[in-house]
Amino acid sequence: AQSVAQPEDQVNVAEGNPLTVKCTYSVSGNPYLFWYVQYPNRGLQFLLKYITGDNLVKGSYGFEAEFNKSQTSFHLKKPSALVSDSALYFCAVRDGGTGGFKTIFGAGTRLFVKA
Amino acid sequence: DAGVIQSPRHEVTEMGQEVTLRCKPISGHNSLFWYRQTMMRGLELLIYFNNNVPIDDSGMPEDRFSAKMPNASFSTLKIQPSEPRDSAVYFCASSLKGGSHTGELFFGEGSRLTVL
Numbered sequence: 001a002q003s004v005a006q007p008e009d010q011v012n013v014a015e016g017n018p019l020t021v022k023c024t025y026s027v028s029g030n031p032y033l034f035w036y037v038q039y040p041n042r043g044l045q046f047l048l049k050y051i052t053g054d055n056l057v058k059g060s061y062g063f064e065a066e067f068n069k070s071q072t073s074f075h076l077k078k079p080s081a082l083v084s085d086s087a088l089y090f091c092a093v094r095d096g097g098t099g100g101f102k103t104i105f106g107a108g109t110r111l112f113v114k115a
Numbered sequence: 116d117a118g119v120i121q122s123p124r125h126e127v128t129e130m131g132q133e134v135t136l137r138c139k140p141i142s143g144h145n146s147l148f149w150y151r152q153t154m155m156r157g158l159e160l161l162i163y164f165n166n167n168v169p170i171d172d173s174g175m176p177e178d179r180f181s182a183k184m185p186n187a188s189f190s191t192l193k194i195q196p197s198e199p200r201d202s203a204v205y206f207c208a209s210s211l212k213g214g215s216h217t218g219e220l221f222f223g224e225g226s227r228l229t230v231l
Contacts, residue, residue, distance in 0.1 A: 043222030101146050102171055105158040
């Protein structure tokens with residue numbers, strides 16, 4: 001069975017500083033990994049995904065994520081945080097090996113960016 | 116594209132009443148997912164469909180919950196009878212299932228259910 005862990009409930013960062021939101025995963029087959037963002041009273045929005053290829057994936061709003069197979073991690077990063085980046089971030093995984101479509105989400109990490 | 120459309124956006128009902136949540140996926144998408152979000156349990160997958168067929172309903176909490184997808188453009192999640200612990204935000208999401216199953220999910224705005 002697949003699973004996702006986001007070890008931090010909350011991340012605080014000052015505007016202009018780099019940010020990292022951590023994610024580790026567990027799947028039996030090839031991992032398909034995703035990051036989503038949720039703003040208050042809204043649905044989740046897709047940010048980026050890793051399926052195969054380059055370990056550094058670039059996505060929307062200047063976000064990127066680094067896939068590390070040996071550490072089974074997929075951390076979300078941004079070089080310079082904005083106050084408007086404050087939101088709830090979810091890491092998600094699908095087991096590409098099974099050919100199924102079941103997508104499991106982590107518990108979420110709340111990002112606060114201070115001006 | 117209109118995106119995933121859910122209704123109602125808010126529902127307040129009394130314990131024991133039937134609740135029906137509705138979802139219209141993005142046109143052309145062939146996979147549909149129902150999730151439930153609560154503070155305590157986070158985002159839980161309830162059930163998902165491929166080509167209108169339920170594939171995995173292992174997340175449906177109990178027999179009071181049922182979901183249908185009579186055609187490619189409509190799905191319902193029904194709770195009968197409802198209980199206060201069903202209070203949550205219910206999200207519908209759709210995706211395009213390609214040969215490599217890599218499609219991201221597109222979420223609706225959610226239906227906030229309060230059972231008194």
